[in-house]
Amino acid sequence: MTSTPTADPTPDVTTLVVGVLGGTGPQGKGLAYRLAAAGQQVLVGSRDASRAESAAAELNALRAGAGAEIGGGDNATVAAKADIVIVAVPWEGHGALLESLRDHLAGKIVVDCVNPLGFDKQGAYALAVAEGSAAQQAAALLPDSRVTAAFHHISAVLLLDPEVPQIDTDILVLGEDRGATDLVAALAGRIPGMRGIYAGRLRNAHQVEALTANLISVNRRYKAHAGVRVTDV
Amino acid sequence: MTSTPTADPTPDVTTLVVGVLGGTGPQGKGLAYRLAAAGQQVLVGSRDASRAESAAAELNALRAGAGAEIGGGDNATVAAKADIVIVAVPWEGHGALLESLRDHLAGKIVVDCVNPLGFDKQGAYALAVAEGSAAQQAAALLPDSRVTAAFHHISAVLLLDPEVPQIDTDILVLGEDRGATDLVAALAGRIPGMRGIYAGRLRNAHQVEALTANLISVNRRYKAHAGVRVTDV
Numbered sequence: 097m098t099s100t101p102t103a104d105p106t107p108d109v110t111t112l113v114v115g116v117l118g119g120t121g122p123q124g125k126g127l128a129y130r131l132a133a134a135g136q137q138v139l140v141g142s143r144d145a146s147r148a149e150s151a152a153a154e155l156n157a158l159r160a161g162a163g164a165e166i167g168g169g170d171n172a173t174v175a176a177k178a179d180i181v182i183v184a185v186p187w188e189g190h191g192a193l194l195e196s197l198r199d200h201l202a203g204k205i206v207v208d209c210v211n212p213l214g215f216d217k218q219g220a221y222a223l224a225v226a227e228g229s230a231a232q233q234a235a236a237l238l239p240d241s242r243v244t245a246a247f248h249h250i251s252a253v254l255l256l257d258p259e260v261p262q263i264d265t266d267i268l269v270l271g272e273d274r275g276a277t278d279l280v281a282a283l284a285g286r287i288p289g290m291r292g293i294y295a296g297r298l299r300n301a302h303q304v305e306a307l308t309a310n311l312i313s314v315n316r317r318y319k320a321h322a323g324v325r326v327t328d329v
Numbered sequence: 330m331t332s333t334p335t336a337d338p339t340p341d342v343t344t345l346v347v348g349v350l351g352g353t354g355p356q357g358k359g360l361a362y363r364l365a366a367a368g369q370q371v372l373v374g375s376r377d378a379s380r381a382e383s384a385a386a387e388l389n390a391l392r393a394g395a396g397a398e399i400g401g402g403d404n405a406t407v408a409a410k411a412d413i414v415i416v417a418v419p420w421e422g423h424g425a426l427l428e429s430l431r432d433h434l435a436g437k438i439v440v441d442c443v444n445p446l447g448f449d450k451q452g453a454y455a456l457a458v459a460e461g462s463a464a465q466q467a468a469a470l471l472p473d474s475r476v477t478a479a480f481h482h483i484s485a486v487l488l489l490d491p492e493v494p495q496i497d498t499d500i501l502v503l504g505e506d507r508g509a510t511d512l513v514a515a516l517a518g519r520i521p522g523m524r525g526i527y528a529g530r531l532r533n534a535h536q537v538e539a540l541t542a543n544l545i546s547v548n549r550r551y552k553a554h555a556g557v558r559v560t561d562v
Contacts (some may be wrong), residue, residue: 296546306536313529
C-alpha cells in the first residue's frame with residue numbers, strides 16, 4: 097500500500113538545481129537540508145545574501161559530509177540559477193517577493209509550500225486569500241513560470257533533526273502542468289520516507305494549504321509531528 | 330506509528346444507537362453496513378420510510394449474519410431514536426433537512442460527513458458555503474445538538490464491498506465538544522482498520538470537506554480508492 101506509484105515513469109531530477117526562497121526560515125532550511133543530504137544541488141536564498149550564506153554554512157555542518165554542498169545567495173540570484181524554485185517565505189511577504197522576482201522565475205518550475213494561516217488562542221485557522229490560495233496567487237503573479245504547490249505538511253522540526261533518518265509522509269503535489277508536477281513528485285521522492293503524490297489542480301490548493309491548521313490541532317492533542325499519508329496508492 | 334492514540338481513555342460506544350440520515354445513498358449505506366457489521370446498533374433513515382426499510386434489508390443481507398441487525402425508518406423517526414446521528418445526505422438537501430429535524434436532533438451527537446463539491450470537466454472542486462462548511466452550517470442550524478464532522482474521505486465502494494475485510498484509513502474528527510469528538514473517534518475505531526483522530530474545531534472543517542476533491546484527483550490518477558492516514562500519531 098505504500099509502494100511507489102507507477103502510473104508514469106519517474107523523471108530524473110538528480111541533475112536539477114533546487115533554489116529555496118526563504119531558505120533561512122525553518123521550513124526552507126529543513127527542505128534544503130533534506131534535499132542536499134539526498135544528493136540534490138541546493139541553493140538557499142534570502143533577502144540578504146550574507147544571511148543566506150550563514151544558513152548554508154549551518155546546513156552544511158548539519159549534513160556532516162553527506163550529500164551535496166549547499167550554496168547561498170540573495171533571492172534573485174538563487175531564483176535565476178535554479179531549475180526548480182521552492183517558495184518557503186512567510187505568507188506576509190509572499191506576493192511582494194514573487195512579483196519582484198517575476199523575470200528571474202520565468203520558465204522555472206516554482207513550488208509553493210506557503211500556508212496562509214492565522215493564529216489565536218483557539219489555535220490555527222485558514223486565512224482568506226483573494227486568489228483562493230497562496231499557490232493561485234503565485235500562479236497569477238508568475239504567468240511565465242510553471243507553478244506547482246507541494247511540501248505543505250512536513251514538520252520543520254523533523255526536517256532539521258539529523259537524528260531522524262527518514263520522514264514517512266506523502267507530499268501532495270498540485271498543478272496544471274503534468275510535466276512540472278511529475279518532476280516535483282520525483283524531487284519529493286528523493287527524501288527518504290517521502291513519496292510525491294499528484295493531488296489535483298491549483299484550484300484545489302486552498303484546502304491542502306489550510307489542512308496544516310488541522311495538523312497543528314493534531315500535534316497539540318497527540319504531542320506529534322503529524323503528516324499525511326494517502327492510502328491505497 | 331499506527332497504534333491507537335492514547336491521549337485519553339477510549340469511551341465505550343458499544344451500546345449507543347447510530348442513526349444514518351441519507352442512509353439510502355452510497356456513503357450512508359456503506360457506513361451503516363460497516364458499523365452494524367462491527368456490532369453497532371444502526372438505523373438507516375430516508376425521507377421515505379419504505380425506502381429506508383429496503384436499504385436496511387439489503388444491508389442485512391450483505392452482512393450475512395455478522396454483527397447487529399440494521400433497522401430503517403423515516404429520517405425524523407431515526408433522528409429521534411438514535412444517540413449519534415450521521416448526516417450523509419447530498420449537499421443540496423443538507424440545510425433544509427437539518428432545519429426540519431432541529432427538535433428531533435436536540436441533545437444528540439450529530440456527525441456531519443457531507444462534502445460540498447462541484448464537478449466539471451476538470452474534475453471536482455470545493456463549493457463556497459456561506460457558513461464556511463457543511464459542518465458549520467449544521468452547527469448553525471442545530472444550536473441544541475453536539476455537532477461534529479467526520480467520515481469525509483472514505484470510499485463508498487470500499488465500504489460496501491464485503492470482500493474488503495478492513496479499511497486502513499484514519500477518520501478526521503472535528504468539533505467544539507471534547508466529549509462528542511471522543512465518542513465519534515471511538516465509533517470510527519470500531520470499524521476494522523480505521524482510527525478516529527481529533528483534527529480541530531469546526532472552523533477548520535472546510536478544508537477537510539474540500540480535501541475530498543483532491544482525493545478524487547488522486548483516485549483518477551492512480552486508479553485508487555484513496556483515503557488519508559495521519560503520520561506520527
